[in-house]
Amino acid sequence: MSDAIDHPLPRPPEDRHRLTTSDGVGIDAVLLRGARPRATAVVVANGFTGTYRNPNTRAVAEALLPVGDVMTFDFRGHHGSGGLSTVGNEEIHDLEAVVARLRELGYTSVSVVGFSMGAAVAVRHAAIYGGTAAVVSVSGPSRWYYKGTRSMRLLHLGIGGRVGRLLLRGFRKVRVIDQDWDPRPAEPREVAGEISPTPLLVVHGDADSYFPVSHAIAIHDAAREPRDLWIIPGMGHAERAVTPELAVRVRDWLAERTGPAEG
Template identity: 45%
Template sequence: MSSGAEGQFRGSAVGSITRAAVPGVRRATLLTEDRVPIETVYHPSEAGPAATVIVVAHGFTGSVDRPAVRRAARAFGRRAAVVTFSFRGHGGSGGRSTVGDREVLDLAAAVRWARAWGHSRVVTVGFSMGGSVVLRHAALYGEALVGRAEARTEARIDARTDAVAAVSAPARWYYRGTAPMRRLHWVVTRPVGRAVGRYGFRTRIHPREWDPVPLSPVEAVPLIAPTPLLVVHGDRDPYFPLDHPRMLAAAAAGTAELWLEPGMGHAENAADEALLARIADWLVPEQPAG
């Protein structure tokens, strides 16, 4: 796997748009900069026309049609429009998963498409692997880099996020300190593990190792400001212990908000309705009257 030269990502195109069974919902196939087709769904806000659209980045083995992703989309849809998508190698998208590396291109394509619907704000929320992706995306497409003359292109500006929330995200790569993460590394790195991923979890995984190793989440965080950042983590997360969110918050040097959730496990499957509503409220703050 290779991210190439970070900061050199370009644009994306919409392959096709179809009407879904639910009124107002649209499904599209987007093409990323590296020409991978990504299935994407636009959900209008239940409250009517919305200024904000929330782009949801799922965890490893997720997809637009997974129940937990659909539940999150419904919860966020009470406050804003929502775009969900399947990362490469997942669901109906093409390609193979690079477990957080090239996936930043998938998110950038989804953000551009979300912005094309005419909303004045586009914000991102990611879970687990998706959490690491939204952090890297916010850094690579944020003001710190896009503001530089050599990186200031229309495609990059359209891919920026106006706020970012990372839920159950790792702080560093190659973590094997818990049994679930040791099992995940077996799935990703062994041929028989990748077969299990393909046929057991419907996730197609790229066989090559990262080269070069992409910017880690904790390295990305200092590049995100002044974009608002929220870090959310459960104190019963079986994958990543609390040193991960604390490292991320510390790297933000006071510019991030940290929520440590009592009794919460891991990612979208563990995020209950109340937490999803609070995240939506944070991403879509009330506008002052008048």
């Protein structure tokens, strides 16, 4: 995987926010602000076990600041947020709580950049809730219960058993629900076509150890215009694999669809 993006200095101002989802879960979030008030915002949604405290997430968020103010947050069951992780199902309520808070703060254009589990949530949220200016899915799965790679087989072992869940709680500060989905939520590939006319960018690395590029192609093929697909040579999985160059490309793609980037 690629090295982390270096933090630019000085660090931008930030505000801590405590949100409550429609089903009553507390969400821990941080808003990074530019030098002056703006009407455009971007949400960064982490992958499973991720947190806004992670330096890779922070670096991506800071790279996107020329587009608009950036809110990062912890999904339910993760770190400072309440509740239990459902690994991509009820997390759409978490993302909607973040988007709703940004609208309350006066932002009229809100885009979402999601990674891995956060990418699946971003696609489903855009299809079900709508109202976002643009969606970027990075390293996202197209379907559930995928076990075609060693990394995903290990992940399923971790979330599917008591010992694995205890280890996740103890070492990663992630609390996972011990129940199966009932009913099963729609898969990203099943709802991607509902995102249009919101622009969708699907980004995936050809060295992803969790999901092969076929997942990205399936999401892109199921979507309708406007849509773009970037297969990145040598890129690994999710936040840790984002290089400064890729962050700038995503920033510029967002700027073209939501307004000019600030220099």
